[in-house]
Amino acid sequence: MAPVTGNSIHRSGSRPQLDLSKAAIQGNFEERDPTILLPNQSDDLSHLALDIGGSLIKLVYFSRHEDQSIDDKRKKTLKERLGISNGNRRSYPILGGRLHFVKFEAHKINECLDFIYSKQLHRGGMDARIWNPDAPTNENSVIKATGGGAYKFADLFKERLGVSLDKEDEMNCLVSGANFLLKAIRHEAFTHMEGHKEFVQIDQNELFPYLLVNIGSGVNMIKVDGDGKFQRISGTNVGGGTYWGLGKLLTKCKSFDELLELSQLGDNSTIDMLVGDIYGGMDYSKIGLSASTMLQVLGKLFQKTRSSRTTISYLNALRFGLKRIFFGGFFIRGHAYTMDTISFAVQFWSKGDAQAMFLRHEGFLGALGGKIHGPPLGDLNEKISWMEKFVRKGTEITAPVPMAPPGTTGLGGFEVPSSKGGTLRSDASALNIGVLHLVPTLEVFPLLADPKMYEPNTIDLSDHGELEYWFTVLSEHLPDLVDKAVASEGGTDDAKRRGDAFARAFSAHLARLMEEPAAYGKLGLANLLELREECLREFQFVDAYRSIKQRENEASLAVFADLLMELDSMTEETRLLTLIEGVLAANIFDWGSRACVDLYHKGTIIEIYRMSRNKMQRPWRVDDFDVFKERMLGSGDKKPRPHKRALLFVDNAGADVILGMLPLARELLRRGTEVVLVANSLPALNDLTAMELPEIVAEAAKHCDILRRAAEAGGLLVDAMVSTLDDCKGNSSSVPLMVVENGCGSPCIDLRQVSSELAAAAKEADLIILEGMGRALHTNFNARFKCDALKLAMVKNQRLAEKLIKGNIYDCVCRYEPLS
Ligand SMILES: Nc1ncnc2c1ncn2[C@@H]1O[C@H](COP(=O)(O)OP(=O)(O)O)[C@@H](O)[C@H]1O
Ligand SMILES: CC(C)(COP(=O)(O)O)[C@@H](O)C(=O)NCCC(=O)O
Numbered sequence: 006m007a008p009v010t011g012n013s014i015h016r017s018g019s020r021p022q023l024d025l026s027k028a029a030i031q032g033n034f035e036e037r038d039p040t041i042l043l044p045n046q047s048d049d050l051s052h053l054a055l056d057i058g059g060s061l062i063k064l065v066y067f068s069r070h071e072d073q074s075i076d077d078k079r080k081k082t083l084k085e086r087l088g089i090s091n092g093n094r095r096s097y098p099i100l101g102g103r104l105h106f107v108k109f110e111a112h113k114i115n116e117c118l119d120f121i122y123s124k125q126l127h128r129g130g131m132d133a134r135i136w137n138p139d140a141p142t143n144e145n146s147v148i149k150a151t152g153g154g155a156y157k158f159a160d161l162f163k164e165r166l167g168v169s170l171d172k173e174d175e176m177n178c179l180v181s182g183a184n185f186l187l188k189a190i191r192h193e194a195f196t197h198m199e200g201h202k203e204f205v206q207i208d209q210n211e212l213f214p215y216l217l218v219n220i221g222s223g224v225n226m227i228k229v230d231g232d233g234k235f236q237r238i239s240g241t242n243v244g245g246g247t248y249w250g251l252g253k254l255l256t257k258c259k260s261f262d263e264l265l266e267l268s269q270l271g272d273n274s275t276i277d278m279l280v281g282d283i284y285g286g287m288d289y290s291k292i293g294l295s296a297s298t299m300l301q302v303l304g305k306l307f308q309k310t311r312s313s314r315t316t317i318s319y320l321n322a323l324r325f326g327l328k329r330i331f332f333g334g335f336f337i338r339g340h341a342y343t344m345d346t347i348s349f350a351v352q353f354w355s356k357g358d359a360q361a362m363f364l365r366h367e368g369f370l371g372a373l374g375g376k377i378h379g380p381p382l383g384d385l386n387e388k389i390s391w392m393e394k395f396v397r398k399g400t401e402i403t404a405p406v407p408m409a410p411p412g413t414t415g416l417g418g419f420e421v422p423s424s425k426g427g428t429l430r431s432d433a434s435a436l437n438i439g440v441l442h443l444v445p446t447l448e449v450f451p452l453l454a455d456p457k458m459y460e461p462n463t464i465d466l467s468d469h470g471e472l473e474y475w476f477t478v479l480s481e482h483l484p485d486l487v488d489k490a491v492a493s494e495g496g497t498d499d500a501k502r503r504g505d506a507f508a509r510a511f512s513a514h515l516a517r518l519m520e521e522p523a524a525y526g527k528l529g530l531a532n533l534l535e536l537r538e539e540c541l542r543e544f545q546f547v548d549a550y551r552s553i554k555q556r557e558n559e560a561s562l563a564v565f566a567d568l569l570m571e572l573d574s575m576t577e578e579t580r581l582l583t584l585i586e587g588v589l590a591a592n593i594f595d596w597g598s599r600a601c602v603d604l605y606h607k608g609t610i611i612e613i614y615r616m617s618r619n620k621m622q623r624p625w626r627v628d629d630f631d632v633f634k635e636r637m638l639g640s641g642d643k644k645p646r647p648h649k650r651a652l653l654f655v656d657n658a659g660a661d662v663i664l665g666m667l668p669l670a671r672e673l674l675r676r677g678t679e680v681v682l683v684a685n686s687l688p689a690l691n692d693l694t695a696m697e698l699p700e701i702v703a704e705a706a707k708h709c710d711i712l713r714r715a716a717e718a719g720g721l722l723v724d725a726m727v728s729t730l731d732d733c734k735g736n737s738s739s740v741p742l743m744v745v746e747n748g749c750g751s752p753c754i755d756l757r758q759v760s761s762e763l764a765a766a767a768k769e770a771d772l773i774i775l776e777g778m779g780r781a782l783h784t785n786f787n788a789r790f791k792c793d794a795l796k797l798a799m800v801k802n803q804r805l806a807e808k809l810i811k812g813n814i815y816d817c818v819c820r821y822e823p824l825s
């Protein structure tokens with residue numbers, strides 16, 4: 006994958022990117038969802054697994070990406086300093102990849118074969134051997150497949166693709182797929198009661214035993230006791246039989262016919278067709294009918310149960326010791342009515358003891374369990390995590406359009422990818438299930454007091470008014486953002502097309518989420534803000550605010566020396582206050598806030614900075630400065646011991662970091678505290694990235710010995726052109742100033758997934774300073790840490806100011822939470 010021309014932005018290995026260079030909209034530009042062609046994208050695919058069911062073919066494939074990160078000197082020194090070694094980590098040759106989910110109707114097997122062929126998924130042999138040295142060679146390729154069709158279509162696969170299908174046990178696959186999802190994917194399982202969907206966080210240690218009910222063409226009920234440990238309770242591979250299995254459990258019916266009568270369907274042929282279909286292959290219209298029929302059957306069954314007074318002893322025995330019942334299979338398809346009916350029945354017959362839960366990847370359990378070649382799914386190393394992203398991937402990108410028909414939630418709107426010649430149109434319904442990204446290097450921030458209780462988002466978007474407000478704000482920002490993004494790519498026709506496609510894609514996501522806020526998992530403001538950045542990246546806008554950041558950096562560096570002189574003329578106490586005021590005042594440089602952007606027309610950067618500083622009036626709306634000051638300077642004669650290491654989460658480029666955070670860092674260094682500047686791995690709004698910081702520190706260090714020595718000690722100045730007038734060799738007594746990347750590319754930060762270098766740096770830290778509205782207010786405002794924490798931000802949004810601090814726009818927050 007070639008990086009964008011003329012751009013040296015570091016791409017984090019943990020966030021692989023598509024090569025969207027020369028991306029172009031294909032076909033009619035006025036179309037609602039134009040297709041974008043990516044001629045330079047080479048999908049580097051590892052392998053796939055199939056579940057060929059009676060109704061649907063489910064395909065899961067893993068695409069891998071080479072590590073794109075530059076192993077720069079900063080990182081090497083940092084690794085030495087923080088004692089990070091790869092020794093104790095499982096080292097994969099690949100540092101990232103994606104898991105894709107695609108489905109086809111079973112009678113369109115040829116489309117499925119075309120899809121596999123056009124993506125060369127069957128040639129995964131080479132890549133596959135990286136994961137599994139025993140994998141067969143290309144000449145004798147084997148694809149793992151489960152489901153009845155694995156037998157039925159074996160010859161067709163051999164003939165069309167030259168591959169053999171390696172048949173896997175269906176139950177085994179369902180169970181490992183379910184276990185993987187439940188262990189590895191946050192917000193996979195949810196309850197659905199009376200139209201209300203709620204995600205459930207499941208403690209890995211409390212997962213087993215559970216009951217898995219997979220409702221596909223047939224129904225399977227499996228009691229799962231652990232990885233690979235399960236017992237099939239009921240169900241058959243044949244649909245009608247399993248109606249009966251479930252029916253027997255839920256009603257007093259003694260015969261299948263009675264059950265059918267009860268359902269008042271009177272159309273036995275439909276049921277017979279369903280039965281016959283699985284291994285025989287029937288046409289889809291009949292299966293479509295079966296779906297609604299089955300829904301009715303279930304509905305009646307459950308209704309019937311309501312009046313049934315008999316205790317179903319079998320069922321009681323079954324549910325003994327089972328905490329939860331998970332429902333999978335494409336029959337459910339996110340239908341609110343189906344889920345509510347099932348939930349009601351489960352609750353009813355268990356007298357409220359058992360709870361029905363649904364899975365977002367409901368239909369892909371079997372395929373997921375088919376051991377696709379990739380990092381072992383069932384045996385997840387703690388440092389490997391899967392993250393869901395809701396952007397289109399593939400050879401072409403279609404600006405996605407929400408597809409859910411009314412009355413459905415989640416995975417409605419079914420559409421399969423179709424193949425035209427050598428290119429493919431993407432599956433619009435893929436919007437509903439994100440591509441899972443393998444992010445091997447992200448981990449939980451070790452200083453979180455209680456990771457299980459941690460909730461990054463402060464604002465609850467399940468409040469409809471709140472959701473509407475933020476959607477409006479983001480929609481209103483869109484035209485400006487597109488202009489900036491297009492300009493950042495030289496304003497070419499190609500950039501304009503991509504800008505247009507970005508706007509369509511992001512608007513489509515917003516519309517989809519407005520309709521079904523939980524469509525992509527639990528939704529918080531941080532997710533919305535990250536989604537915007539992800540969409541920009543998807544359309545190859547690497548850094549929309551690049552020139553703004555540069556301009557503000559230059560203007561701020563020009564007055565940096567004067568600021569230091571002013572600070573150095575003060576007493577220690579005044580200086581500390583001025584430094585904190587400086588951080589708060591400089592946080593006004595925020596291109597994500599409408600109000601602030603309007604302000605920037607009113608003066609130069611330095612004028613606005615001065616104005617903001619002059620307005621700093623204590624007490625701030627949240628003002629713990631005095632407690633912080635006492636910790637830093639003590640009271641009376643008592644001189645407290647300085648902190649050992651401080652992590653400074655920096656925010657915006659320009660004044661924010663240069664005139665706000667750097668002088669504060671310098672003060673800490675002067676007091677003997679090691680300082681780690683923590684910055685984004687990827688650009689987001691006008692936030693500074695970890696790649697950009699060393700150059701800025703080097704520039705600032707030209708004006709300041711403290712910074713220079715510390716930066717040298719931290720290995721930041723290896724390449725920089727620093728004045729060496731007063732040779733500081735032998736003067737290694739300075740505590741180090743370091744820079745680490747945080748692992749994200751968003752204005753907010755979810756501390757459950759930070760880079761391993763940040764996690765390593767955190768181990769010896771006893772002070773963290775979170776700065777900015779995104780990192781300290783939208784997220785982490787309520788976060789508790791295992792060390793002292795200082796949260797600093799200016800509130801640049803009136804509504805948030807009212808909600809959060811009962812104050813007004815431009816009020817400030819200085820929240821200090823000592824470990825005590
Ligand atoms: N587009 C569709 N085509 C066919 N069946 C569908 C479709 N969407 C949902 N379904 C439902 O999903 C069921 C198949 O579920 P699935 O888990 O894929 O089972 P299988 O592996 O047996 O095909 C069908 O019986 C039907 O009820
Ligand atoms: C995107 C932001 C979180 C960035 O703030 P920062 O972290 O840079 O202080 C913030 O600008 C924001 O919440 N904007 C909301 C939209 C608005 O008020 O216009």
Ligand SMILES: [Mn+2]
Binds near residue numbers: 690692
């Ligand atoms: Mn910011």
